[in-house]
Amino acid sequence: MARVCQITGARTTRGNKLRYRGKAKYLGGIGKKVTSCTRRAFKPNLQKVTALVDGQPTKLRVTARVIKSGIITKPLKRKYAYTRQLKAQQQAEGE
16 A cells, blocks of 8 residues: 555655754854755654544545544544434425
């Protein structure tokens, strides 16, 4: 299974890890110098979450950013809230 967010499509990206040597100019040095540059991977912070998709609870792999921003909605933990909604709908239909 690929490491990809099912909502945003965020995936592992490649970048560089730089190592510096020297003293910064604002501290009185002659500036920082790059002494090595190696490749590294930036991995998304994926979480397994149960979310409502088309009204049905579904397991998804999404990034923490999606959860924090409220793009997905989690189902209610207790079922009695659903039964209250169903009873209210049935009463409305019966009237």
